[in-house]
Amino acid sequence: MRLPLLISSVLFWVVLTPSANAVSGLAEKSSKTRKSDITIRVEDGGWGEADTEEVESVLHAVADELATWVPVRLPISIVVSHTDREPMVLYEKDGTGEYRVRLHANDRRWGEYVYEFAHELCHIMSNYDAHRSRDSRKYNQWFEETLCETASLYTLRSMALTWGSAPPRPGLEGHAAKLKAFAQQLIMEEHRNLPDGTPLAEWLRENEEALRNDPYLREKNEIVAKLLLPLFEQDPENIDSLHYLNLDPAEARADLQQYLHAWYDNAPARHKTFVASILKLLGVETPLGVRAHAKPAAPQYPEGGAGSAGQAGPSKH
Template sequence: MTRSAGRRSVGRYSRCALLVGANALLLAHVPAAAEFNPPGREVRPAPLRVMLEVAPGNWGEADVADVQLVLESVAREFLSHVAAGHGGELRLRVMPRGTAPRVLFERGGEGEYIVHLTARNQRWYQYAYQFSHELCHILSNFDHKDGGAADHAKANQWFEETLCETASLFTLRRLASSWETSPPARKWVGYAPAFAAYADQLLAAPHRQLPPGRTFDAWFRENRPLLEADPYLRDSNELLAAVLLPLFERDPARWQAITYLNADTASAGKPLAGYLADWLRACPQQSRAVVRDTMAVLGLTEVATAGAAASTDPSFLLR
């Protein structure tokens, strides 16, 4: 979830406490489609440096150092699939809050994204579920839209919410695999099945299933106007995420495409066809398949075909 918030909503805490747990995650950077290697010269991948700071506070019975380790593991898992093609530095400050998980539009004093989580105690699967959702918002350029924080919830915001719910489910299942052999500390040996069980529990919820006798096309035609009016209809977001999840699990590298969503600040205000066509055009060639597949699922195959053909006729964007 993304919501606007002023600085007064962001708490202050001891800088020295943060420095103890602020570790950099170095992730491989693969050259993007527009980059070329000079002849006869090997170009080494540049790292994406992620600075993650966890604030002390009301994490329940969880130790802040353990929260740090778990969130680093979540970031490492998700970003390893997303961050190819993106060097530089990403700063994140994570704080406990009691309302709803969110990433704020206003950044901190050092340019860091401020993330609020409601997960508490040692329910590590909930930390993973919430944090990966907010990471997805950040990486999909949630704050790169005309109108800024006050006007960000446009008609297409439901799509970003759906993608980020998909990211949460994906990350839970990937952590179930990676923690099976490499948990971040010995204390979590044997914890991996909890991630899989939580993902299974979420996916089995009745509201994530199509109503009996309904096709997805019919359901989406009925629910799309409701989502465009209120992008935070969670039952609908979550059903859509269950539909999109196989598109990304088929090839985890497909997550690289989300870094090209909202590349044009004007895209969010366009009709859905134009919004997704902008996403398709912004992606390098190797990232376009998942965008086309997503369009096909949503009944926009004609738009995907037109975008793939690089049509010079802009009329298809208005359909």
């Protein structure tokens, strides 16, 4: 994902430091109120003025925000470390099967933590590491990148509504307005708008080849992400539909229509209308009836997470 490190956003994140009394006992309280089974461990180093306990609290809040819409439990473990480079989730897990996520955010600019971690968690939820090998390319990865940008915007806006009265830690109430303003700043960026008079389906026909060749064309991804955001905000329970992406090995090299048809087919009935609305927005014909290929079951995330250790390199998400 790209780094939203504009000067204006850095200046905007005024540090609010909770008192020592407020900090005591927060870890126990936080563990009792979590909605998800996602375990997050933050490694020391690189977080600037923020300590690891603060960072963990915010990242757990992000996990709760997204995982609350997933009806199956996600008993996965994630180790988070700081990086001076782009945020990413690695394809290779550590020896205990934990996902490894690297974030660029530091100090107490909590909006950047939310934005970055929601994106990487979205990749994990959408089976980013399924069927990955050293000699394969995921030609529709741009769409996954787009969905994960949408997840970041959704999480920022949703948490802005809850932090005022229910922040993950005492002392963060004042950051609710900052999350909202940061999300608005991103959404209003000029490059996120389609050219005047150009429907998305037409724009996609002109840009899909470039996106298939380079899924990290952020300014193009973000055009589509902005248009998908209202669909998720209208019915957030469809965040669970991400769980049904990338289940078929053939999807890695499929064309966009085949890829989206596989998503539609694998999604349970409660999500088909939603997925069909995305297909329609993108100008992709909705499949009629039941398609012939077998539908792989959605992964159940056994202890330690999805996928297998030792797969190819870091994912530049």
